[in-house]
Amino acid sequence: MLSLAETIGERILLAIRNMGRMTIFLYAAVATLPFPPYRVRRIVKQVHFIGAKSLFVIVLTAAFTGMVLGLQGYYTLRKFGSEGLLGSAVALSLIRELGPVLSALMVTGRAGSALTAEIGIMRIGEQIESLESMGIDPVKFLIPPRLLGAIVSVPLLTAIFDVVGILGGYVVGVKLLGVNAGVFFGQMEASVEWNDVANGLIKSLVFGLIIAWVCTFKGYFTGRGAEGVSQSTTSAVVLSSVLVLVGDYFLTSVLL
């Protein structure tokens, strides 16, 4: 009984310690943002890596998500004779929830894991210590460009996800199932408000921060050897995804 309590207590303390370390890590990275050097080229490189290189997977996922929404939405709404609301259903689902969340999950899988692995390999290859030995703060050098890269890229990818998803819903609803195009877009225009778009973008900003924060932290404090990097990468993807979903619930509660 005592050992069970000890184990639980130990785990709780470890979790609290890790939360503290993550917070200090984020603070150390963010606190350097206002001060030069700004390393614009490195930020652009990260936007390219996290954003541009994720474009294909985002477009593909968005198209099929929109198409599935079109199919499911059409047959559900038809039961109530409300097929005309398909445009609203597809657009609101995508803009409010699916766009930010699925974009974030796809970026986590494609770019977040790579961020963890890259920084983890730098750690085990003594490149981070090498920066330290040159008198360069590795957190300041490595983390802010990646944070900014993700914060810029994820909202842009989310916007693309929303547009492509709506087009997917349009193709299935209008072109395949015969919903009137004017009704599809008219209902969408009537029901989607600027607030919905803004809330979706706020969520994607927060998700971008979560992904870059968790993934760089896990890479920076990776375990020993290749196994350590592989474990860090897995745990970064799992933790980022969970935090995105949990964060989505709380953000939705606050923003609604």
Place this chain on the structure above:
Amino acid sequence: MSDPSPICEPCGLETLPAPDGEPVIRLVNVEKTLDGKKVLDGVNLDIPRQRITAIIGLSGAGKSVMLKHMIGLIRPERGQVLVDGVDISRLSREELYKVRRRFGMLFQGGALFDSLTVYENVAFPLREKTELGEGEIRERVLSRLAQVGLEGAQGKFPDELSGGMVRRVAFARAMVTDPEIILFDEPTTGLDPIIRNSILNLICHTYHQHGFTMVMISHDIPEIFLWSHYVVVLHDGKVVEAAPAAEVVHSVNPFVQQLIRGDITGPVHLM
């Protein structure tokens, strides 16, 4: 420590005169425990200025940990690490970064940045830590690459280089800022004898050219006695010998003799 032989044996060049008798780095009663094991147990050591000092010992003896203490990458639990009289273990991060400008360090695997070319790797500390213009940086980088015999490799990436070339690039990067002190963490481990000797020869010639203080961890025993002025023997987290190379070779300490001869019998039983 008494002064070593005035002539460097392998190079045949004259040993540089020491500017003064004060050691540049001094470890005083340094203690460090890692993963529950006492890695450094009250280490006292002086590193003489403008000399090549080799640190030898068994694997896991605490050599790399001791080297990292000298540049403040690891802080001791007890004791002092003095660089020209300043205890770097008590400095703030910013103050420590200023002290590190006096150092260059070559890591075991080279620690080159994979995404940068050889040229960019060597230029990196100049671009990040100095106000030099691109023209001057280019001049310095090319001169250092020429010094290590890699003029033609400037456009290559680290994964296109052999182990010996990686160490030479890392050496060029370590000395490109003209530091006063260069630390080497096993610069020749895993290299064939010819490449190993060429790296040691390069280190020796660079010493004579620039007069750096050099501290080098090595497993090249007994060759390292030829290539260094002083030898420090570390065992079980303690310095068991620290003297000119010629004296350490003739040490009466049975562990030192076992290490030099590579005997499987002696004070240390591994099997």
